[in-house]
Amino acid sequence: MEIEKNDLEKFKKLGIQNILELSIIAPVKYFDYQIKNYIPSKMEGVFDVKIKDVFKSKKLLRATAYSFNLQKEIEIIFFKYSRYHESLLQKEERLYFYGKVEQKFLKIQLIQPKKISKSKIDKIYPSYKITIRSDIFRRLIERYVSKENL
Structure with missing residues (x-):
């Protein structure tokens, strides 16, 4: 050809x-956007969440959300957030996030996660340099x- x-x-x-x-x-590198029911601490994964509550301070945007795949409440945290992040975290909004799980103070936290579109879910994407x-x-x-x- x-x-x-x-x-x-x-x-x-x-x-x-x-x-x-x-x-x-x-x-x-590969990005695994498959939804799993269990994600160990310090590992990356996809979370299907529904935003319950949003809290804003000067340097922090924190949302409490219900994770459908883990069947638990999780905390989503953005430092130095922008208007994009504020518009993203609307109450009752159902979203997909990709990020590293951290367990602190008996809570599951996602810090600075990346929003994933529904079309990318359940696929594995290669990353090239x-x-x-x-x-x-x-x-x-x-x-x-x-x-x-x-």
Whole structure:
């Protein structure tokens, strides 16, 4: 398969010449967005939560939420929060968060978690150390890496 002209620039940014070199770029990390019923302390995982209450102070935004996958209440904490975080944590809102679990003061806490869209749930995403955006790189792989092209 011939590489399209506009994709040649992306290949050059990646420092590769052909489709075979594209196919052997290895991920440096994987993000597991599968919902699990148990997540050990200090491990990362996805949480399906419903926001119950929100507390704001000058440097801290804290929300109490019910985690459907753990079937427990958890605390979501953002330091140096922005208006984006405030708009994110609305009462009765059901959200998916990815973050590291910490157990402090007999409470399960998520500190600075990342919001995950529903379309990413129950999938595993590779993370590459590359010079172009990951969504563009993913499209290049989908377009060019196949049995026929290799």
